Amino acid sequence: MINFLLRRLFLLGTVLFGLSLLAFSLGYLFPGDPLQNFSGIRQLEPQLRAELTAAYRLDHSYLSQYLAFLNRLWHGDWGLSLASQQPLLSEIRQVLPATIELTSYALLVSFLFGVPLGILAAIKPEGYLGKIINTITVAGYSLPVFWWALLLIMVFSVGLGWFPSGGRLGVLYEIPTVSGFMLVDIFLAETPYQQVILLDALRHLALPTVVLATFPTTVMIRFVRDAMLEVWEQNYIKTAKAKGLSRLQVLYRHGLRNALLPVIRQIGLQFSALITLAMLTEVIFSWPGIGRWLLDSIYQRNFPAIQAGLMIISVLVITVNMLTEILHTFFNPLARKR
Amino acid sequence: MIKYCLSAAMLALGLAGCSAEQQDLRADGLVYCAEGAPEHFNPQRVTSGTTIDIISQQLYDRLLDIDAASGELRPALAKGWQSSADGLVYEFDLRHDVQWHQTDYFQPSRVLNAEDVVFTFNRIMDPEHPFHFIGGGIYPYFQSVDWASLVKQVSAPEPYRVRFELSRPDSSFLSNLATDFAAILSAEYAAQLLAANTPQLLDSQPIGSGPFIFREYQKDVLVRFYEHPHYWRGPAAMQQLVFDIVPNNARRMAKLLTHECDVIAYPRLAELALVSERPDVKVQESTSMNVGFWAFNTQRPPFNQVKVRQALALAINQRAILQAVYFNQATAARSVLPPTSWAFNQQLATPEYNPQAAKALLAEAGLASGFNMTIWAMPVQRLYNPNALKMAELIQADLAQIGVNATIVSYEWNTFRRKLTEGEHDSVLIGWAADNADPDNFFRPLLSCAALESGSNRAQWCDPVFDRILNQALLTDDQLQRRSFYLAAQQYLQTEMPLVALAHSQRIQAINSQIEGVTINPYGGIALFSARRVQP
Numbered sequence: 001m002i003n004f005l006l007r008r009l010f011l012l013g014t015v016l017f018g019l020s021l022l023a024f025s026l027g028y029l030f031p032g033d034p035l036q037n038f039s040g041i042r043q044l045e046p047q048l049r050a051e052l053t054a055a056y057r058l059d060h061s062y063l064s065q066y067l068a069f070l071n072r073l074w075h076g077d078w079g080l081s082l083a084s085q086q087p088l089l090s091e092i093r094q095v096l097p098a099t100i101e102l103t104s105y106a107l108l109v110s111f112l113f114g115v116p117l118g119i120l121a122a123i124k125p126e127g128y129l130g131k132i133i134n135t136i137t138v139a140g141y142s143l144p145v146f147w148w149a150l151l152l153i154m155v156f157s158v159g160l161g162w163f164p165s166g167g168r169l170g171v172l173y174e175i176p177t178v179s180g181f182m183l184v185d186i187f188l189a190e191t192p193y194q195q196v197i198l199l200d201a202l203r204h205l206a207l208p209t210v211v212l213a214t215f216p217t218t219v220m221i222r223f224v225r226d227a228m229l230e231v232w233e234q235n236y237i238k239t240a241k242a243k244g245l246s247r248l249q250v251l252y253r254h255g256l257r258n259a260l261l262p263v264i265r266q267i268g269l270q271f272s273a274l275i276t277l278a279m280l281t282e283v284i285f286s287w288p289g290i291g292r293w294l295l296d297s298i299y300q301r302n303f304p305a306i307q308a309g310l311m312i313i314s315v316l317v318i319t320v321n322m323l324t325e326i327l328h329t330f331f332n333p334l335a336r337k338r
Numbered sequence: 339m340i341k342y343c344l345s346a347a348m349l350a351l352g353l354a355g356c357s358a359e360q361q362d363l364r365a366d367g368l369v370y371c372a373e374g375a376p377e378h379f380n381p382q383r384v385t386s387g388t389t390i391d392i393i394s395q396q397l398y399d400r401l402l403d404i405d406a407a408s409g410e411l412r413p414a415l416a417k418g419w420q421s422s423a424d425g426l427v428y429e430f431d432l433r434h435d436v437q438w439h440q441t442d443y444f445q446p447s448r449v450l451n452a453e454d455v456v457f458t459f460n461r462i463m464d465p466e467h468p469f470h471f472i473g474g475g476i477y478p479y480f481q482s483v484d485w486a487s488l489v490k491q492v493s494a495p496e497p498y499r500v501r502f503e504l505s506r507p508d509s510s511f512l513s514n515l516a517t518d519f520a521a522i523l524s525a526e527y528a529a530q531l532l533a534a535n536t537p538q539l540l541d542s543q544p545i546g547s548g549p550f551i552f553r554e555y556q557k558d559v560l561v562r563f564y565e566h567p568h569y570w571r572g573p574a575a576m577q578q579l580v581f582d583i584v585p586n587n588a589r590r591m592a593k594l595l596t597h598e599c600d601v602i603a604y605p606r607l608a609e610l611a612l613v614s615e616r617p618d619v620k621v622q623e624s625t626s627m628n629v630g631f632w633a634f635n636t637q638r639p640p641f642n643q644v645k646v647r648q649a650l651a652l653a654i655n656q657r658a659i660l661q662a663v664y665f666n667q668a669t670a671a672r673s674v675l676p677p678t679s680w681a682f683n684q685q686l687a688t689p690e691y692n693p694q695a696a697k698a699l700l701a702e703a704g705l706a707s708g709f710n711m712t713i714w715a716m717p718v719q720r721l722y723n724p725n726a727l728k729m730a731e732l733i734q735a736d737l738a739q740i741g742v743n744a745t746i747v748s749y750e751w752n753t754f755r756r757k758l759t760e761g762e763h764d765s766v767l768i769g770w771a772a773d774n775a776d777p778d779n780f781f782r783p784l785l786s787c788a789a790l791e792s793g794s795n796r797a798q799w800c801d802p803v804f805d806r807i808l809n810q811a812l813l814t815d816d817q818l819q820r821r822s823f824y825l826a827a828q829q830y831l832q833t834e835m836p837l838v839a840l841a842h843s844q845r846i847q848a849i850n851s852q853i854e855g856v857t858i859n860p861y862g863g864i865a866l867f868s869a870r871r872v873q874p
Contacts, residue, residue, distance in 0.1 A: 084557055086557075153592070157592070157596050158592050158595050158596055161596055161597070164596055164598050165589070165592050165593055165596050165598060166589070166593070166598075167598070170364070170598070171369055171560050171562075171580045171582050171598075172363055172364060172367035172369060172578055172580055173363060174553070174554075174562065193363055196363070286584075286589070288559060296558075
């Protein structure tokens with residue numbers, strides 16, 4: 001196990017190294033002045049320019065510049081946003097929790113609905129239930145997310161007025177930002193309206209969560225169903241059946257545990273697709289997360305922000321991938337040996 | 339209420355507590371969905387209508403106000419005023435009960451007094467002033483009316499008395515004090531910032547005396563104000579005011595329909611008819627002092643000939659333009675001055691559409707076979723011209739009827755204005771929105787020789803006769819006498835035709851029907867002081 005962890009950490013290190021190298025070279029590959037791309041300062045007075053050139057070692061070799069770049073990253077100096085002239089790291093700290101919040105709810109939903117539906121579909125794959133679930137899955141799988149989101153807004157927000165059309169919370173509710181996670185912040189806030197505000201936040205969450213959860217849920221259903229069917233064919237299931245266990249007992253004690261193992265791994269693989277979908281969802285629902293922030297930065301040609309956003313998102317995806325793989329290995333003795 | 343309970347049930351979270359109190363926060367707050375973000379929070383340094391709408395009437399007061407209905411000046415921070423016989427000295431008596439905003443970052447120790455007024459205007463005029471160059475030293479409105487050369491000195495002879503000494507009489511002076519740009523700032527707050535060595539905060543963490551207090555600005559997301567409990571006109575009807583920044587037109591409209599916005603700025607004219615059928619939305623129109631026009635570059639042949647200009651004016655179908663471009667949400671213009679102005683000339687002929695007469699005039703000018711020209715169409719949407727490109731296409735078709743071959747030209751907005759100032763155009767579709775009620779504000783910045791120098795004279799027109807009329811009109815305070823000068827000026831413009839005035843557009847807001855008391859000043863920003871929620 002330790003050997004495995006070490007190998008994974010080494011891989012993580014290599015990937016991060018490559019990523020930082022790419023981010024560093026973007027400073028030169030983006031149009032414009034490298035010093036401005038690195039620092040994000042719009043008005044570079046001659047004196048400041050000289051100071052920064054020295055600090056960033058831009059008059060030295062690329063290697064030396066790269067080391068200075070790593071050093072800045074490590075110390076939290078990620079430069080300023082060209083658009084707002086605010087430190088990038090603090091801007092990311094504001095928008096990242098919103099994205100993590102949305103994606104984790106979507107993942108949770110896909111888990112809560114995907115697993116039971118997948119099992120249901122596997123019980124009698126050729127039955128009506130199985131076929132209906134299958135049809136819905138194929139439909140959900142092929143829905144373009146922007147179309148689906150606009151449709152839901154048209155029906156449930158503009159038409160029926162049940163849910164707001166965008167945003168994280170009604171703008172009249174003032175909730176101080178502590179953790180950046182809305183629900184947590186509402187619990188921390190001292191306000192007599194806590195219940196009302198919480199309800200409002202949940203209403204804001206509803207549509208984006210549904211939209212974002214659609215794709216992973218359908219993937220999850222198909223995956224669980226296939227895994228269940230495969231496990232069902234295994235000899236140990238036949239043995240269990242032969243021992244006289246009831247169908248439910250076989251399913252719970254022997255089938256589910258083994259079928260769910262690959263699902264853990266699936267989460268990691270889904271995560272990068274989820275982040276991409278989250279960006280679209282954020283734009284459509286005016287959700288103030290990192291996806292919308294990154295897209296705005298691209299429109300504004302805010303190069304330092306694009307650089308930092310790419311880095312953060314890639315690190316996030318890689319880390320989640322790595323974690324789920326480690327979890328998978330931890331639960332699965334077979335994989336540890338490989 | 340039913341809807342809230344329903345959705346709560348749908349979420350199946352068992353949190354649904356649909357009590358009466360949950361309505362409170364919403365009932366006492368107003369959400370205005372703005373089309374853009376404010377640049378900063380000081381009206382002195384702004385010209386953008388978006389910023390003015392958000393900040394000036396909400397956070398600040400002025401010495402005088404303009405009555406939205408009559409366009410007359412009314413006392414505001416100044417209880418009264420006197421001017422000397424020669425029109426060179428103005429004195430204002432200030433109210434004694436004007437409280438400054440109290441916030442986390444500033445605790446006022448005194449009420450508003452003359453020192454604050456002196457500070458406010460010295461910042462603009464005096465290059466030695468510690469705050470003059472904070473933010474770049476640019477005060478667009480005051481520079482456009484040549485404030486620095488007009489006002490010699492601002493002083494405080496008594497604690498609640500301010501004296502302005504002018505270098506020449508100027509009857510538009512009082513109107514300038516009533517514009518949204520002439521907001522009064524706190525000298526005490528400025529001194530505190532200076533002592534803390536953070537003078538730049540004056541324009542980003544505002545302190546005013548207006549009906550609302552600044553609370554927070556989340557960049558490009560929202561601006562939050564709370565009511566000012568000690569406002570001298572009494573507290574505002576709403577406890578909270580939020581400006582939700584929604585640049586997308588369609589999304590703004592959607593948010594109005596879902597009741598996430600109570601008021602939206604600049605709804606798309608094409609959707610108005612559809613929306614006004616809904617019971618929960620009302621469309622509010624208000625006259626705005628603006629004019630959309632087609633200006634000829636009078637320094638270029640053949641537009642240097644009066645006959646050619648008159649012919650082109652006759653050739654265009656104004657009614658079709660009003661319908662296709664303004665969706666009839668505008669009044670047909672007869673002069674640059676809107677008909678609601680006190681100086682409007684009722685005797686002016688209505689513009690006629692007569693291609694035959696136009697052809698005849700062209701023939702008289704020796705251009706019977708027609709000619710080629712360019713029409714420059716501004717690339718942005720403005721109240722006075724919602725779609726210049728479409729307008730240009732209509733005019734292009736009209737001109738083809740009389741044998742004039744027009745090409746449409748457009749550039750990115752900043753480039754467009756720079757090239758206009760350099761006079762590279764043959765003709766241009768653009769417009770003007772007034773900053774104050776004084777008729778001078780329509781003529782001088784558009785058509786005077788001084789405007790030619792400062793670059794805002796789109797017709798490149800400098801006529802000494804016209805300038806003399808304008809100057810004479812400013813030398814007297816007698817409104818009847820002034821009016822006669824402006825009538826003459828309008829008559830003169832109609833014969834000379836340096837530009838063709840096309841339309842005076844109405845300003846339109848779409849509002850939730852529960853909201854009342856939203857007022858729009860024809861000369862400036864929206865005022866939400868008396869906006870309140872009523873049950874329909």
